[in-house]
Amino acid sequence: MQTHTSTTAARPGDQPVVEALDLCIDYRIGKEWLNAINGVTLKIDPLEIHGLVGESGSGKSTLALAMMNYMASNARISSGQVNLDGVDLVPKPATEMRHIWGRDISLVPQDALASLNPAYTIRDQIGEVMQQHMGYSQAEAYAHAVEMLTRVRIADPEQVARNYPHELSGGMQQRVMIAMALSTQPRLLVLDEPTTALDVTTQAVILDLFRDLIHDNRAAALYVSHDLGTVAQLCDRVTVLYAGEIMESAPVHDLYAKPLHPYTAGLLNSLPRKQQGTNTRLYTIRGVAPSLQERPPACVFADRCPVVLDKCRAEKPPLEATPDGRKVRCWRWQEIARDELDLLPEPERIPEVTQKARHEVLEAAHVSKAFGNADLLDRLLGRAQPPLQAVDNVSMRIQSRWTLGLVGESGSGKTTLARTIVALIKADSGELELYDEPIALDLTQRPQEVLREIQMVFQNPNDALNPYQSIGQTLRRTITQLSKERLSELALIQRVEDLLLAVRLPADYADRYPTEISGGEKQRVAIARAFAANPSLVVADEPTSSLDVSVQAVILNLLKDLRAREGSSYLLISHDLDVVAYLADEIAVMYLGEIVEIGSSDAVYNAPSHPYTEALISAIPEPDPTARDVTIRLQGDVPSARNLPQGCRFHTRCPRKIGAICEQEAPPLRDAGDGHLIRCHIPIDELIELQQQPPQATLDDEKLITPEDGD
C-alpha cells in the first residue's frame, strides 16, 4: 500500500489525487439490477475543490460515496476503477478499506448530529480517528483534537473538546465534523451537502472555513451539492451530473459564464435572481428527471431539451473534450459555443397585477406566541423552564393583490407567525383583522366565511396530500367544504378540472393518488387545493424549499400566475432571500420573534438596511463565481428565545454594534421613508453612510466564536 507514504507533500506532475475511470454503478431494485451511474470518468487534482452538481436522483451522492469505494448494501460497482494516487480501490475488501477511510479519505456528511456519537465527548471522537490511524496515544490524540478545534476557529476549544455533541449548535457540530475529517490530513475530502441543513449565515462562515482549510491542508475535495450558489462560491471545477451521466465538466468560471450543455444552461436560467423584474416568468426545464427504470437509451436529457434533434433520441452523444479543456456531452455543443442556439428565450411577461385601488386584506396587531412545553409534572414541581418567546408583539398588514415575504434564520419565529395567522397555532395575545373585521385567534372559532379566505400551502409536498385519497377526492372535499353555495355534481367535476388546469396538470390527474405523482406535482395539487375557494390570502410556508431547482421555477411561476389570475395576496415564508425577492412586493425580516426591518423589496435589498438584513443578503451564495468577495460574516449562533438578549436582540452578533446602548435599550423603529422601517439604534443617515463601506469588526478574520452562543 503505497498510500502510506507521506500524505502532506505536494505531488509533482499531473497525477490526480483520485480518479474514477469509466465507472458504472447498479442498484438492485426488487429482483433486477438497474444502472444508476453510467460510465463516469472524473478526476480531482491536488488542491482542487471539485463541485459535483445534480438534482435529486441524479446519482451524485452515489458517485461521491463510490469515490471512497463505499457502496450501499444494494449497490455494486459493475465496471470501472476508482484510483486513489494511482491505486485502484474497487477490488479492495472492506477490511482493507477501513485503513484508508478516515486516514486517506474523509467524509463530511450532511447531518452532523446524526454522524456524531451522542455517548462520547468531542475529543474522544476526534481523538479516536487519530489513535486508530496515526498510532497516537490518548494524551497525544486529545492534545491534537484541541489543536484541530482551534483550526476550525472554535473559541475555547478546551471546553468544546469536553462537550458532548448535543451541547453544540448545528454550525458547531459541522465544524467538529470538519475538524475530525481533517485530523488525519487526508488526501481526499468528500463533502456531501455539508451546509444544506444550516442557515445561510452559518453556511457562509462554514464555506469560508472549507476554502481556507482545504488549501492549507493541501488536500483535494469533492463537494457534492444541489445548490448552484454554494458551488460557485467554493469550487474550482464543476461537474454536472444528470441521470447518472456527466453532462458537462468545466472550470467554475467558464461553466457559469458560458454553459455548453442545454441542461446546465437551463439550471442556471431557472434560478430566481433579485435583479429580475417581478413580472417576468422564470425559465423552466420542461418535464421531470427520468427514474432509474425509464432512462432514455440515447441522450438522457433529450426528452427535456429545448433544442433536441432526432439524432439525440437515436444515438448517445459522447463526452467530448473541447479545445479549452472542458468536457461536454451534447451533439450540439459547438453550436451552443458559437451562440447559434437560443437556449434562453425572452422571458415571458406576466400580465400586470391590475392597479385597482388597494385595500387592506389582513392586519395583525401585537401578535405574541410563547411555547411553554412544560408538562403537568414539571409545572407541579415548579421546575418549568422559561417559555420560548417565538413571536413577540408583531404587527403587520397585507394589502390586496400583494405579496409579503417573511425571511429570517431558523428560530426567528417566521413560521410561528404565519401559523398564528392561519390559526393552526393559537396566538397568546394580539388581534387579527380580515377586511377590517376582527377574526378569532382560535381556529375552531372561525366561521366558514373566514376559513375560505385564508388558506395555506405547506412546506413538504410529500405529506401535504392524504395518501389514501385520490387527488380528485381531496379537491372536491375542499371545494364542497369551502364554497359559498352548494355545487351540483357537474359543477364540482368542472371545478376540479379547472383547478388542475390552473396548476397546469392534466384533468385525468383527478383519479390519481399522491403516491403516483412526483414531488413537484404534489405541490401543484396542494396549491390548487389552497385556491379551491378563491381565497383572499394564501400563506405559503417554504413552498419550494424541498424541491429541485428546475421544479422550484415551475412552482414560483405558478404562484405568480395565480396571483395575477385570482387576485389573491400571499404571505410567503422562506429562508431563501432570492425566492422571496422574486415573488414579494414587500419583505419583512424577522429576528428572534421581532420584525427588525420591513419595506418594499427594493428598499430592503438596498441601503439603508438593518445590519441583520445586510448580513443575510451578504451571506447569500451568489450563483456567480466572480462574486466571491463577500464582506460581512455573522459569527456565532442565534441566541435562545427562552432567554432573549437585553436591549437590541441582535447585539450579540451585530457587526455594527455602536456601544452600550445596544445592550441596554431596545432600539426604536426608524422610518426610512415610504413605509420602510428599520429597528436600530443607528440613525438612518448614518446607516446609509456606513453601508457604503464594509464594517470594521468582521474584517478581522481571526475573530472567534464562543460556544455559549448555542442554545
Next chain:
Amino acid sequence: MTTTNKVDVGPDAPRPFPLRALRTILSILRQLAERPLSLIGSLMVLVFVLTAIFAPVIAPFDFDQIATGPRSAPPSADNLFGTDRLGRDVFSRVVWGAREIILLPGIATAISVLLGATLGMIAGYMGGWVDEVISRLFDSLLAIPAMVLALVMLATIGPSAAGIVIVIVLLYTPIITRVIRSATLTVRSLGYVEAARLRGESTLYIIVREILPGILPPLVVEAALRFSYAIFLTASLGFLGLGVQPPSPDWGRMVGEARNNYFQAPWTMLYPALAISILVIGVNLLADGLRRIFRYEGQL
C-alpha cells in the same frame, strides 16, 4: 420514490375505493408469501383457524366424551394423541380447544383494538386535558403488573369466558391506546391533516377520514402482536385454573391438569402445550411479517 411504505399500489389510474383496498390486501398477502418465515407463520395460523372452524368434522370424538379408549393410553391409531385420565381423546380435545383459544383472545383483542384505537386517536388528536386524563388513567392501570391484575379481577368476578375477555381488554386497551396515540401525534402534524383543519372539518371527520388510514399500519401490527399475547395469557390463566371452566377443553387447563400425571402420560400434557406454542409462534411470525411490510419500527 416517495412511497412511505412498501404496500404496493400499482400506478394505473382510475380505481374505485373497494377495488383499491382489495388490491392492497392482496399485495400484503403476496408480500407475506414472499418471506419464508412470514409464510410459515401465516400457514400455522391458517391451520389452527381451519381446525377451529371444522372442529366437528376433524375431531373423531366429542371433547367431553369419556372412555373413548383405555384411560391414560399412549397415542394409537384410535386416539392419535392418546387419552387422558378419564379416557377422553386428547386429539379431539386439542381440536375442539382451538375454538376457545382463538375465539376468546380474538374477541378480546378486537375490543381492545377498537377501544384503544378510538381513545388513542382522541387523546393524540385533541391533546390538552383530554389527553392528560386518558394518558394518566392508563398509565396508572399499566403500573399494576398484568398477572396480578388478572388474578385479582378473575378472583373477584369469578373465572368465566366473559371474565377472561374483560381482563384482556383491561390489560391491552391502555397499551394499544399508547401506541396509537403516538402514531396519531405524528400523523396529526402532517400537512394533509392541517389542511383539513384549515377547511373547517369536524373532529370526527378528521379522525375517521384523515388520521385513521394513516395509523392503520401500526394498528394492524399491534393487533397481531396483542393477539399472540392474549392467547398466551388465556392459556396461562387456564393453567392456573382461572380460565374457562370444565368441561370446556381449555389448552392451558389441560396442561395444568396433566402436570401431575406427566411421567405416566406425557402426551396429555405435551400435545396441548405444543399447540399453544405453535399457535403463539405462528401469530408472532405473522405479526413480524406485517411489521416488515409496513416498515413499522415501533416499540413492542
